[in-house]
Amino acid sequence: MIIKSLRRFKSFIGDLPPDHHFPLENLPFGVGKRIGAKGGVKCVSRIGDYAINLAELESQGFFKEILPQSTFSSKFLNKFMSQERTQWKKVREILQDLFDANNPKIRDNAELRNEVLIPIENFRQEMPAKIGDFTDFYSCKNHRDNCGKKYPLAIKPNYEWIPIAYHGRSSSVKLSGTPLRKPYGQVMHPGSDKPVYEQSQWLDFEVEMGYFIGGKTNKLGENIPIEKAADNIFGFVILNDWTARDIQLWEFTPLGPFNSKNMLTSISPWIVTLEALEPFKAPMDPQVPEPLDYLKDPHRFNYNVGLDVFFKKGGVKDSDFVKISSTNLAHLYWSVAQQVAHHTETGCNLKPGDLIGTGTLSGTTPDTVGSLLEMDCLGLKGIPYKEGSRAKFLSGGDSVKIVGQSKKGNLTIGFGECVGKVLRARTMKKE
Structure with a gap:
């Protein structure tokens, strides 16, 4: 079968290989x-x-x-x-x-x-934008189900009716390459009746995509109907929502994440537009149960964007990045249009430059998930980084790299990479 070329443009800067992230069809x-x-x-x-x-x-x-x-x-x-x-x-x-x-x-x-x-x-x-507000959704059903195999609290009856989200910190959204200081926080150990204050031992990454709001946005008290939501999406970046899982497990009931996620959120620097992603649009399966009217979208779609996750162990001689997972934006259950419609349904006013995260993107097997927690929930006992040694969560010196791209035929539309290195926790003064 002959595949028609998707490369429509030839630039005077010279020929680019088919796997180059930034052809003239991209222009992030x-x-x-x-x-x-x-x-x-x-x-x-x-x-x-x-x-x-x-x-x-x-x-x-x-x-x-x-x-x-x-x-x-x-x-x-x-x-x-x-x-x-x-x-x-x-x-x-x-x-x-x-x-x-x-x-x-x-x-x-x-x-x-x-x-x-x-x-x-x-x-x-x-940083490509001055971010006014940052909202992070929880919109991949596979991610929810994977976590629920070990932590039943992850399964909530409202999930299939509401695109769930939390409001994060825009001040700690930083560009790829910004290091993360391993945090301290309150942790409740199993079997204990009192929390302790200690260095997080369950530091994790979360593979997501983020999108920036743009256009003529809604005023306070107004909503953005689902059929117009795409007009307010300027473009996508890779997003890593770093999470201290042990701190999260203790704090997230009843109001959700707080200190477990506010230390750093990393984004890739190039914003890829919806126009560049047009060849990679993919229909989404019907939702069961059928959503309420304001979330119904007869043209509901997603984008096929592959996200490869690489891990490098700190302190290991000659260590290099090793691919540990491959996931995709197409795993979303609630589309980005549904996210925007729900976000504004109460009259919350979005502004150009606001950043919204899709939530962790995961498949159903350990090599297709978007976090270390899910690998553990699915039975993978740590990432092998040398013979006889495995890393269950992140330690000081470790690095994570996420590479995003859409590929079809001879056309690649890429996002570059989102990289972060974990620094050792700060030294605590003894009393």
Whole structure:
């Protein structure tokens, strides 16, 4: 069978291999600056191994007909996020035209080309948005069921009726590469009648995706109906919701996570748009029971985004990253449109730059789950990192890397990676 090529564009920067994350079909958005250059942080896109200086293109007048002045000279993408989907799409179309192999405007202008294209090794990324609020959902039924095999409290009767979530800390959402200090907290040991204050021994990762809110959002007291929810989703990033499980088990009843999750949430730096993911849309199975009317979506869909998880043990000579799991955004039970509709149904006003997490994404076997806790619940007694040694949870020096990409035929749309290293817990002063 002949598979029709999905690569629609050829750029003058040269041929990219089929597995490159950032072809001209992708064009994600981010923020950063050229290392050693004068001037501050600017908004950028990416093609191949170059960051595209959107502020420079803006100053040359390429977006003057569609965007307010100085949209891309900001140190965050929030101003661009606050525009409408038609404008986001038009910017992508302009970029795809400018970097087409047959367009000489930048290709043949050496001075402009050097200003606009920044080699990625000379580029330092920053947080892409000023995050107003962060909400994290719990919307993968496999994740719930896996945890419920060992911890029955994970199974709640409202799950199949409500997209469950908690409000997290926007202040501790940080860019990939930010290290995590292993936390202390209250822990209740089995059989004890009194909690203790100690270093967490059950530090875990959670593989998720996050999406940024954009567009003309709802006012306080109004809702976003499910059929319009996609208009308020600017794009996706990889998200790691680090969790201290032993602290979580003690604190999460009755009001849910608090200190067990507020120490760090990591995100990848490039925001991939819905337009780039369009070839990877996938229908979702019907929901049983049928949801209430405001959550019914006749066009309910998800995206096929593969997420590979790699682990590196600290303190082990010649240790390297080893793949320990492969999961997918397609495992969601509650779609992102349903999440947005439910989030706003009471009149909660979302704002451009708000971040929403999908919840941990998991399959049904130990090699397809999104957390170490689930591996344990499914009977895998730790990750083998050398002969005779296994890691059940994360220790100081350990690292986790999540790589996200969508693949079909000869087209890859990638997210890059989200990496974090665990630092040893702070030294406690003796009384």
